[in-house]
Amino acid sequence: MSASDVLFWGLGVAQILLLLAMLMAAGRMVRGPRAQDRVLGLDTLYLNAMLLILVQGMRSGVGLYFEAALIIGMLGFTATVALAKFLMRGEVIE
């Protein structure tokens, strides 16, 4: 087994695991039951998607995936903070 085979299959399995994790988070986002549960599900979904893209960058050897992962991480942070603020006060910018 060469190094590229090990990387291809091993990282593929890791991607499947992360995809399952994303499905679980999406399930929590759909099921609720309350708004804060949905926001928590969305946050986890974002995080797992970011990790999935990092792994995809390693698997394909394309360095550009790093930028995509960074942007997803930042957007996820902003979205969750804005949503938490909205849940607390009813508006985002006071």
Place this chain on the structure above:
Amino acid sequence: MTVASDLPLWAAWVIVAATLSGSLLALTGSIGLVVLKRFYERVHAPTLGATLGMALIVIASLTFWSLSEGRLALKDLLIGVFLTVTTPVTLILLARAAVYRDRVEGENDAPPE
């Protein structure tokens, strides 16, 4: 197929082991998100993937890029530092919003003041 076929075999196994354990941790956190009963229990679950899981995958990525580019590639550390700083902030804000909502609506689920 991966471009970096010039990686040594031990490095490939190290990268795969770190990535697999990181994604297993992320999966465990997401399973906890589905299985746990109350919001205040659930809010702990995803941090498993956001801290150690993320760190393991970032370490694997650092190793991969440093070895395949032949120099110290530290840019992935940016994601690690950023997530380490932001995860507690988001989850504290979210938990506070949840406590506020529960108290306003008079749910007895809310923790005491």
